Amino acid sequence: MTTESWVDSAADGGFGIGNLPYGVFSRPRELPRVGVAIGDRVLDLAGLSADGLIDGRRRFASGSLNAFMAAGRPAWRAARDRLVELLTDVRFRERVEPHLVPVRDVELLRPFEVADYVDFYSSEHHATNVGRIFRPDREALGPNWRRLPVAYHGRAGTVFPSGTPIVRPSGQRRAAGEDEPGFGPSLRLDFEAEVGFVAGVPSGAGRGVPTWAFRDHVFGFVLVNDWSARDLQAWESQPLGPFLSKSFATSISPWVVPVAALETARVRPPAQDPEPLHYLRCDEPWGLDLRLEVLINGRVAARPPFASMYWTSPQQLAHATVNGAPLRTGDLFASGTVSGPERGQRGCLLELSWNGREPLELDGGMRRTFLEDGDTVTVRASAPGAGGATISLGEVSGTVLPPL
Amino acid sequence: MTTESWVDSAADGGFGIGNLPYGVFSRPRELPRVGVAIGDRVLDLAGLSADGLIDGRRRFASGSLNAFMAAGRPAWRAARDRLVELLTDVRFRERVEPHLVPVRDVELLRPFEVADYVDFYSSEHHATNVGRIFRPDREALGPNWRRLPVAYHGRAGTVFPSGTPIVRPSGQRRAAGEDEPGFGPSLRLDFEAEVGFVAGVPSGAGRGVPTWAFRDHVFGFVLVNDWSARDLQAWESQPLGPFLSKSFATSISPWVVPVAALETARVRPPAQDPEPLHYLRCDEPWGLDLRLEVLINGRVAARPPFASMYWTSPQQLAHATVNGAPLRTGDLFASGTVSGPERGQRGCLLELSWNGREPLELDGGMRRTFLEDGDTVTVRASAPGAGGATISLGEVSGTVLPPL
Incomplete structure (x- = not known):
């Protein structure tokens, strides 16, 4: 068209x-x-x-x-x-x-009321890098990672519209080599460049949403910045996963791009090995050629390619509902950090600075390990449309404020 | 009175x-x-x-x-x-x-609309038992457990009123000794006897709810059964915590007991060592002498004492908001499984049957490792009121149905 x-x-x-x-x-x-x-x-x-x-x-x-x-x-x-x-x-x-x-x-404004918020972990490159950084003594990817799209529930009440200021969160964190935790503002505040989809049509309790029914339930896609406090995360996350390190803020873009607008962006996703269990199989190619760009204070920090995601959106939705959990209007599912294989394609500072050990150099002599007060992070993305046109997903932006 | x-x-x-x-x-x-x-x-x-x-x-x-x-x-x-x-x-x-x-x-009916649902892990006896069962090669309690009330976000959309049938969930699980997971109905379906509190008055973003402000925000308490599929849980939970093993159903009791009705039930909680960080300190004793009883098909399976919980409700709320996450009306915070030091005081079958190795013997020759289709689980509780009266929290009940 x-x-x-x-x-x-x-x-x-x-x-x-x-x-x-x-x-x-x-x-x-x-x-x-x-x-x-x-x-x-x-x-x-x-x-x-x-x-x-x-x-x-x-x-x-x-x-x-x-x-x-x-x-x-x-x-x-x-x-x-x-x-x-x-x-x-x-x-x-x-x-x-x-x-x-x-x-x-x-x-x-915020385009929809969020019912539940689920965050996946579906980039193989991101999960591998995080595994190497946080758990250097173990295999980077756990035995379940290629068998199912790992995910957890986040806090729906802190999904904010683009532009909402992000107050630096405080919490417990333990410095390297210390036995006891201290308390204070996060010293390792990070962004996570992600893509999310939002459910429109509910599904009944006890029945899942098969991969082929994705379009019948999902209304569209948004950009997501899942702000993360890495020092809080490292200390709190065992054994039940991240909590306060994520729950202070998640930002979403103002425009919800309909699924129908992204048909021209669909590509074959990376090969999956081993072959997924039956309920995760998907006949149609549901990779999406969304080209993300992350900017810190207007300087390009990374260009994560969404087409490199290991698990696709229909697979994520099929997994999240295969236990019979019903879907509600407004359920938001984010992809997890989008990272490609190259260093310049990593979707968060944890990876870009390798947990602070290799500062990221940006234009104009700006260097960052983690975010500083006053930093503005913008994630934007576009995709190929019909006849050489471009489909923009707009942008999601937020500025870090010092603790209250 | x-x-x-x-x-x-x-x-x-x-x-x-x-x-x-x-x-x-x-x-x-x-x-x-x-x-x-x-x-x-x-x-x-x-x-x-x-x-x-x-x-x-x-x-x-x-x-x-x-x-x-x-x-x-x-x-x-x-x-x-x-x-x-x-x-x-x-x-x-x-x-x-x-x-x-x-x-x-x-x-x-369900007494309130749930905004976000947070589940804690605040019984030392429960956390110790689970650590021994799931992670026998490591310390039962991680280094963070006595420093902060560990918690994660659950699925608000699957908090159901008492009486809602619980369809046995399906999902991936890996049998002992196998490399590859299989798919099918959970073979280790469990209950978790918990107590929850619900927020009434919101709090602003960026500001927490100090322990002394608990009564200004919290409306009351309910009983919670956080149904759990232990086989799904063991396979999926690393590194981001439980997801499908919990998200299929959580049941709550119909009566919300006002905080004011439980003043007579307040007791000194167990001593905390080490002393908690400043924001977790609480001058008033906020242990609650709630005596829980779990019944399977009308037979008493356990009598968990809520007074034995290590972390108190005001500490949980202070922790959950210390990063600045705002509170919304309807936010539900569950305690995590309530287990006392005795075997007969354990609040879930995972502990009562030691992951299926020691079947639980109930009256009438009934034996259980995990729940069977048709089983009805009821959690009820009461607390001491004024002048020798009893305060009942009523009950939360649910019957397991076979997969659809």
């Missing part, structure tokens, strides 16, 4: 007619509402539906995407088809144009 | 005037509403408030306790004082009695 939009700015920048991601925005003295990004504009779907130009007024006048996400695939498809029609057929221009708002004039 | 209620059945059974726990109930052709247990009756607070006998009509006509829990301690205290007045002063009997419903005529 390479039809062109009559919105001038839609021709480049990654928010063209093949993308149409959903978000929630507000303007002064207005309730939050659902919008769609097109070029450098936001199309106000609440206003559009109030004018009778698209169905779903109640869903779009809402302060979150949850009602629309719960409506299911036929409703998602109908809305997308209608939006393409409205934004490409010049006969609609006069009636639609009043509902286009410059994105610089709005505040982008 | 040993005032007597004019409700005859309130004199014994643990639901007297000193308890007054809150729940949500429904009757045929009626919307769910908030009620209070008194004797063998439920006092319909929606009806009572509609008649102008107590404030808070909107909160009590709700299908969950969340609005009332969010109202805060002054509102909780005012409601409790008024309920005592209404239920002890015979002058109110005529107007209140129409709002008393036999508990056998109602369905008790």
